[in-house]
Amino acid sequence: MNISDIQARCDRVPFFRFLDFTITQADETHLVAQMPFAQRHIGNPILETYHGGIIASFMEAIASICVLDDINAAPAKPINLNVDYLRPGFAGTLTTRATITKKGRRMASVETEAWLEDEAKPVAKALFHFLLV
């Protein structure tokens, strides 16, 4: 898939604009995107860390685009998710990589990882299931 086509599609989704991420890499089974930190992403008002829901939303957004064969098709329907929060999400650019673990005719299972500076120190990992029909 062409990165600029994917980005153009993402820019038409109001909530993706709210998250404000940029697609950086795309192939058949992977998608990588970066999101700069913003005040509206804060969860803990004292530590000023990312809201857990923003991290999960960013990962869900990237996972949902990753499973599409045709970027202009209807969005995949999320069934459920499971997030592990591994480290505090301090202010900084967050990178998410989504990897398709299994894609059938009806369902897809996607793994995601999100990190700040060091890919070896993920802030969160998650597993998403999507209905494709």
Added chain:
Amino acid sequence: MSAKKDKKSAERFAAIAAMWNSRAKGLIREMKLEIEKADLKGVQIRMPFNPDFCLDEEGTMLHGGVLTALLDSAFGLANFVAIDSIESMATLDLRVDYLRPAKSRADVLVFADCYRQTRHIAFGSGKIWFDTGDKEEVARGTAAFAITRGTSGGFLDKLNATGPDK
């Protein structure tokens, strides 16, 4: 519980709710959350419709991530209300089932409770529905939190000390 103790609890819940509303920052403020109920039985919070949280420009459907964020926020408040002397907490993990498409422009309601707490861990569960009368659940979630207990209302004091947002 004695009437005096009841009154003290009610005051504490009101103080937590007032603080949460007035010192809200970041996403919690963007979501324009309104606490409707907050006691040991759980919390209920209202989120008005916001087109920025939608999947489409026409604003017919909310993105699932918004529901996840709403559940996570509600779990946080439920923990502060239910756990005496909580100093800080961190979400360990979060599981959400999307039961129906979030297709409505009605206000979103979330209920969350801390249904079990130990010295170090709190367990929460919650559900989301639209304020349309039928109360059909749109999402359900559960989460586990690592909690740190301090001397007395540590987090509230710190929050108080940060002062109003500029």
